[in-house]
Amino acid sequence: xxxRDRILRCACELYVADGLKGLSMRxxxxxxxxxxxxxxxxxxxxxxxxxxxxxxxxxxxxxxxYRALEGExxxxxxxxxxxxxxxxxxxxxxxxxxxxxxxxxxGAHAIPEEICVRGDALHQFMTDRIRECMNAGILKADDxxxxxxxxxxxxxxxxxxxVGGKLRVERPVFEAMYRxxxxxxxxxxxxxxxxxxxxxxxxxxxxxxTAAGD
Amino acid sequence: xxxRDRILRCACELYVADGLKGLSMRxxxxxxxxxxxxxxxxxxxxxxxxxxxxxxxxxxxxxxxYRALEGExxxxxxxxxxxxxxxxxxxxxxxxxxxxxxxxxxGAHAIPEEICVRGDALHQFMTDRIRECMNAGILKADDxxxxxxxxxxxxxxxxxxxVGGKLRVERPVFEAMYRxxxxxxxxxxxxxxxxxxxxxxxxxxxxxxTAAGD
DNA sequence: GTCATAGGTTAACAGTGTAAACACCCTCCT
DNA sequence: AGGAGGGTGTTTACACTGTTAACCTATGAC
Numbered sequence: 001x002x003x004r005d006r007i008l009r010c011a012c013e014l015y016v017a018d019g020l021k022g023l024s025m026r027x028x029x030x031x032x033x034x035x036x037x038x039x040x041x042x043x044x045x046x047x048x049x050x051x052x053x054x055x056x057x058x059x060x061x062x063x064x065x066y067r068a069l070e071g072e073x074x075x076x077x078x079x080x081x082x083x084x085x086x087x088x089x090x091x092x093x094x095x096x097x098x099x100x101x102x103x104x105x106x107g108a109h110a111i112p113e114e115i116c117v118r119g120d121a122l123h124q125f126m127t128d129r130i131r132e133c134m135n136a137g138i139l140k141a142d143d144x145x146x147x148x149x150x151x152x153x154x155x156x157x158x159x160x161x162x163v164g165g166k167l168r169v170e171r172p173v174f175e176a177m178y179r180x181x182x183x184x185x186x187x188x189x190x191x192x193x194x195x196x197x198x199x200x201x202x203x204x205x206x207x208x209x210t211a212a213g214d
Numbered sequence: 215x216x217x218r219d220r221i222l223r224c225a226c227e228l229y230v231a232d233g234l235k236g237l238s239m240r241x242x243x244x245x246x247x248x249x250x251x252x253x254x255x256x257x258x259x260x261x262x263x264x265x266x267x268x269x270x271x272x273x274x275x276x277x278x279x280y281r282a283l284e285g286e287x288x289x290x291x292x293x294x295x296x297x298x299x300x301x302x303x304x305x306x307x308x309x310x311x312x313x314x315x316x317x318x319x320x321g322a323h324a325i326p327e328e329i330c331v332r333g334d335a336l337h338q339f340m341t342d343r344i345r346e347c348m349n350a351g352i353l354k355a356d357d358x359x360x361x362x363x364x365x366x367x368x369x370x371x372x373x374x375x376x377v378g379g380k381l382r383v384e385r386p387v388f389e390a391m392y393r394x395x396x397x398x399x400x401x402x403x404x405x406x407x408x409x410x411x412x413x414x415x416x417x418x419x420x421x422x423x424t425a426a427g428d
Numbered sequence: 429g430t431c432a433t434a435g436g437t438t439a440a441c442a443g444t445g446t447a448a449a450c451a452c453c454c455t456c457c458t
Numbered sequence: 459a460g461g462a463g464g465g466t467g468t469t470t471a472c473a474c475t476g477t478t479a480a481c482c483t484a485t486g487a488c
Contacts, residue, residue, distance in 0.1 A: 003466085021321040025445065037446075038467055046445065097318065102311060102378050105319065107235040111379055119380050139403050147403060149381070150368070150395040157371025158363075164316050165325055166333050167363070181364040188402020189353050189361060217435085239476065251477075252436055260476065 004042040006032060011049055012056070016094045020050070020101070047108050050101070051115060057098040058118035064088040065125055074132040081129050082155065086178055089159040090171065096163060100156070126152055154185055218256040220246060225263055226270070230308045234264070234315070261320050265329060271312040272332035278302040279339055288346040295343050296369065300392055303373040304385065310377060314370070340366055368399055 010031050015023045025046055029036040043049045064087060068080035089096040099119075103110050123145075130151070131144040139147070158181055161167050162174045169177070224245050229237045239260055243250040257263045278301060282294035303310040313333075317324050337359075344365070345358040353361070372395055375381050376388050383391070 019318040019321060021319075024443080026443080034466095035468065036444095037448095037469090040446075041466055094318075097316060100374065100378055100380075104233040104308075104311065105235075107233060116379070116382065142398070142403075146391065146394055147398065149372075149375075149391060150398050150403075153371030153375055153395060154364070154368045154399075155371065156375060157367030157369065160314065160374065161363075161367055161370060164314055165330070166314075168330065177360065177363060180360055181367060184356070184361065184364050185368075185399055186402060186404045188400060188404070189356075189364075190400045190402070238474085240474080248435095249437065250475095251438090251479095254477075255435055 003032075007039060007042055007049070008052060008056075012053060015053060015098075019094070020105075023050070025049075047106050050106060051112055054098050054101065054111070055115050055118060057092075057095040058115065058122070060092060060095055061085075061088050061099065062118070062122060062125075065122065068129070074129070074136045075138050078129045078133050078138075081126065082151070082182060085155050086159065086175065089163065090175075093163050096159065100160065123148060123152065150185070151182075154181060217246075221253060221256055221263070222266055222270070226267055229267060229312075233308070234319075237264070239263075261322050264315075264320060265326055268312050268315065268325070269329050269332060271306075271309040272329065272336070274306060274309055275299075275302050275313065276332070276336060276339075279336065282343070288343070288350045289352050292343045292347050292352075295340065296365070296396060299369050300373065300389065303377065304389075307377050310373065314374065337362060337366065364399070365396075368395060 007028060010028050011023055014027055014031075023046075025039050026036045028049075029039055039049075043052070064084040065081055068077050068084050071077035071080045126148040127145045130139065130148045133139040134141055134144060134147075155178075158174075158178050162169075167174060167177070221242060224242050225237055228241055228245070237260075239253050240250045242263075243253055253263075257266070278298040279295055282291050282298050285291035285294045340362040341359045344353065344362045347353040348355055348358060369392075372388075372392050376383075381388060381391070
């Protein structure tokens with residue numbers, strides 16, 4: 001294990017224990033029995049170090065998500081992916097927060113490209129889950145990437161409201177809310193009246209009503 | 215204008231200019247031609263000051279939202295509220311970020327109650343918009359509060375991914391995504407096949423098909 | 429006139445990120 | 459063998475940070 005790795009591990013421990021505020025170069029150094037400037041041999045900046053941590057957080061999330069591939073069907077895999085996201089957020093809330101630290105928060109201009117691409121990879125993963133559900137006829141045909149974004153946004157929105165303390169509810173209640181919100185997204189909110197009319201019209205016109213006659 | 219207000223205004227300017235990092239007690243003091251400890255006559259803490267700023271951010275958002283009440287119909291008011299949220303986030307992104315600073319980020323244990331209730335008020339506002347749409351038959355009957363949460367989460371998720379730079383798209387593209395996501399939430403994602411069957415069955419059974427015969 | 433209070437001051441403590449200059453050790457090349 | 463160079467540490471220093479304690483006024487009330 002290289003010194004760089006040791007620094008990273010130690011930084012991670014400090015971060016998990018005391019948040020970004022508790023992660024100081026000097027504290028890391030002291031813990032490693034070394035003086036602060038030594039760290040600059042391995043990292044450009046404190047931000048550089050933090051960015052590396054963020055990268056790790058993405059990796060951890062990726063590991064959670066990839067387990068969803070064990071599902072047998074596209075629907076199962078999509079469901080598992082949603083569960084995995086929730087589990088990651090609830091089991092590793094500090095890591096989860098790390099995913100969404102804004103550059104401004106770090107006094108940085110932007111998140112480095114190298115990290116953004118990891119986010120893209122996750123987006124891609126979800127897009128794939130969506131697309132295979134569309135191909136299987138489980139989801140409406142649509143732009144898979146946009147649908148994936150909608151899903152991701154809903155997940156992230158819910159979780160970030162929860163971990164940010166904006167939802168004053170207990171964890172099991174929140175989990176129920178999470179699932180309920182997804183149920184709603186899949187079912188749609190719109191009142192059936194007008195939708196039914198459209199559907200019936202469709203059925204009458206195209207007469208592709210496989211199950212309508214029974 | 216009291217000195218407390220001057221401090222607040224100055225802090226706000228510094229925050230908008232340079233983020234939370236740029237907001238230091240000494241800088242605020244210097245700008246006001248005063249020494250740092252003087253600020254502690256008006257605020258307990260730096261955090262106390264920041265919390266006050268967060269409170270202001272909630273007020274600004276509230277002002278955006280309340281204008282949605284000028285809409286003529288429940289549907290219009292709901293639409294305007296969604297727009298208002300988006301406009302707030304895009305026009306005042308710094309304020310927007312302020313809404314969601316986590317206590318950990320400030321080294322604080324929790325966000326003070328006094329601020330949480332402002333968040334509750336917004337949630338209540340959205341719940342009311344939802345409920346009146348349900349009463350008008352525009353939305354499915356459901357738990358209005360949960361639906362409001364789903365909407366809020368989707369909004370927040372999308373916006374926070376965008377302002378966090380996770381979505382590498384231009385603003386107009388993002389606005390289209392935002393609207394598209396909502397369209398999707400209202401319409402539902404589920405493939406129509408099975409839904410259509412249910413609906414048709416319903417129509418046949420209950421024969422409350424107002425527009426089905428045409 | 430005295431006294432409390434609101435609002436400021438200076439000085440100090442403990443901590444921060446980071447840069448410059450210097451020192452050591454290990455490896456590789458001549 | 460000996461010197462060059464790179465990797466890794468050190469000390470020292472600078473310019474910041476939040477926050478406290480002690481002290482100093484001006485103002486208004488009784």
